[in-house]
Amino acid sequence: MNTAPLQGIKVVDLTEVQSGPSCTQLLAWLGAEVIKIERPGKGDATRKELQFNPDLPSYYFLQLNSDKKSISLDCKTPDGKQILTDLIKEADIFVENLHPGAADKLGFSWEAVHAINPKCIYGTIKGFPLSSKYKDLKAYEPIAQVTAAAASTTGWYEGEYNIPTQSGAALGDSNTGMHLTIGLLAALMQREKTGEGCYVYQSMHNACLNLCRIKTRDQLTLDKIGYLTQFPQYPNGKFNGTVPRSGNIEGGGVLGWTYKCKGWETDDNAYVYVILQRDAKSFELACNALGFQDWLTNPDFNTADARDRHKQEIYARIQQFCIDKTKYEVTDLLSKAGMPVGPVISTKELMADESLYDGNTLVKINQGGEIGEFVTVGVPFTMSNYQPTYGPCPSLGGNTAEILSSLGYSEAQQAEFAKNGTTEPLPKAPEAPAAPAK
Numbered sequence: 153m154n155t156a157p158l159q160g161i162k163v164v165d166l167t168e169v170q171s172g173p174s175c176t177q178l179l180a181w182l183g184a185e186v187i188k189i190e191r192p193g194k195g196d197a198t199r200k201e202l203q204f205n206p207d208l209p210s211y212y213f214l215q216l217n218s219d220k221k222s223i224s225l226d227c228k229t230p231d232g233k234q235i236l237t238d239l240i241k242e243a244d245i246f247v248e249n250l251h252p253g254a255a256d257k258l259g260f261s262w263e264a265v266h267a268i269n270p271k272c273i274y275g276t277i278k279g280f281p282l283s284s285k286y287k288d289l290k291a292y293e294p295i296a297q298v299t300a301a302a303a304s305t306t307g308w309y310e311g312e313y314n315i316p317t318q319s320g321a322a323l324g325d326s327n328t329g330m331h332l333t334i335g336l337l338a339a340l341m342q343r344e345k346t347g348e349g350c351y352v353y354q355s356m357h358n359a360c361l362n363l364c365r366i367k368t369r370d371q372l373t374l375d376k377i378g379y380l381t382q383f384p385q386y387p388n389g390k391f392n393g394t395v396p397r398s399g400n401i402e403g404g405g406v407l408g409w410t411y412k413c414k415g416w417e418t419d420d421n422a423y424v425y426v427i428l429q430r431d432a433k434s435f436e437l438a439c440n441a442l443g444f445q446d447w448l449t450n451p452d453f454n455t456a457d458a459r460d461r462h463k464q465e466i467y468a469r470i471q472q473f474c475i476d477k478t479k480y481e482v483t484d485l486l487s488k489a490g491m492p493v494g495p496v497i498s499t500k501e502l503m504a505d506e507s508l509y510d511g512n513t514l515v516k517i518n519q520g521g522e523i524g525e526f527v528t529v530g531v532p533f534t535m536s537n538y539q540p541t542y543g544p545c546p547s548l549g550g551n552t553a554e555i556l557s558s559l560g561y562s563e564a565q566q567a568e569f570a571k572n573g574t575t576e577p578l579p580k581a582p583e584a585p586a587a588p589a590k
């Protein structure tokens with residue numbers, strides 16, 4: 153039995169870069185047939201972005217487009233519009249992430265697609281919600297992070313590095329793709345009842361903001377009492393009315409920080425994250441593990457509220473504990489005692505960890521040819537009765553003939569499409585001869 157959840161679902165994918173492709177990548181790995189529409193001769197912009205070899209597609213493209221089919225199609229020519237219409241007639245989902253207004257201009261707005269195929273779900277990604285004054289702006293990752301209060305609350309909180317800072321995680325890009333995936337899966341379920349596809353609008357802003365909800369919690373608290381006990385600024389620093397950058401605090405009520413470990417002078421990632429929980433039993437375990445039994449009877453430390461007021465002394469003492477041990481030794485010692493703790497892991501270490509090649513966490517895809525094998529992040533959850541498989545990425549337009557034939561276009565018609573610029577780039581006009589020197 154084929155247990156792929158989206159087996160039989162056809163997706164017409166007019167997305168580029170990271171946000172849209174990360175969504176359709178997941179749909180493909182869950183079993184959907186994804187037909188990626190790419191501009192003739194050009195393709196997805198990431199094919200040629202950050203390449204390791206100018207003749208080969210970049211890892212950026214490879215990591216987001218495996219197991220899809222690629223049709224080379226100019227949707228602006230009359231034939232291109234007809235072919236896209238044909239594809240939509242057979243589609244369960246149409247997804248696009250062009251700049252605001254571009255899909256409408258092409259003639260493939262939600263209303264137009266709904267008229268072509270009322271069962272087709274329409275997924276769209278833009279930078280901002282439709283109600284926003286920024287709704288017409290083009291958007292990339294940092295734009296989402298700076299406008300959704302992610303950057304203003306991330307980074308160091310004092311000194312020359314007290315500047316709005318981006319997260320290394322793609323809160324605006326892949327995170328938006330994951331949010332749209334949720335919307336599309338909900339729309340598929342809804343279609344079972346209504347018999348009709350709906351419009352799913354996902355902004356990068358809202359996807360990012362959805363992960364910043366605890367910052368709005370902090371603002372509400374700050375507005376009420378004027379301080380936030382979990383921040384390093386408490387009790388002696390200033391808050392200035394807005395949620396400050398949080399350095400390495402845990403974010404909730406527990407007391408967490410990043411500590412230097414043995415080797416930090418030469419290794420940028422010789423650090424460990426250690427958390428002191430709020431409840432008395434966990435605190436006693438921690439004190440015993442750290443050898444800080446005197447804290448158990450000291451009123452500056454033996455309640456969670458007192459520890460919030462004395463967090464700088466706590467940071468300093470745990471730092472002393474960590475400095476002569478490796479991040480793995482600290483992790484081992486403290487985790488055995490039941491404390492939440494984890495080593496800071498570099499990308500190099502992460503990708504070298506064989507235990508993560510479990511079929512989903514990190515996966516190796518064989519692209520063949522000069523590229524050979526590459527590593528990517530697989531489906532981030534596991535299902536008890538479905539194991540995705542991971543295949544190569546298509547070449548630009550690699551499935552054009554197959555797709556056009558399946559739509560009923562003859563070889564002669566396909567040759568005409570190639571000649572008139574619908575599926576192949578038109579030859580460049582010869583350059584005008586240089587004007588004779590005067």
Ligand SMILES: CC(C)(COP(=O)(O)OP(=O)(O)OC[C@H]1O[C@@H](n2cnc3c(N)ncnc32)[C@H](O)[C@@H]1OP(=O)(O)O)[C@@H](O)C(=O)NCCC(=O)NCCS
Nearest residue numbers: 169170171190191226227228249250251254278279290291
């Ligand atoms: C990413 C973004 C900033 C790029 O903007 P851009 O450089 O203008 O590129 P776009 O892909 O949107 O569109 C460029 C043109 O190519 C056209 N185009 C794209 N694919 C096409 C195709 N297969 N056939 C014909 N035309 C095509 C578009 O219709 C558009 O034409 P227009 O300028 O005449 O309207 C913009 O698409 C955007 O803001 N998208 C929404 C948010 C998003 O997903 N951002 C990316 C996060 S990773």
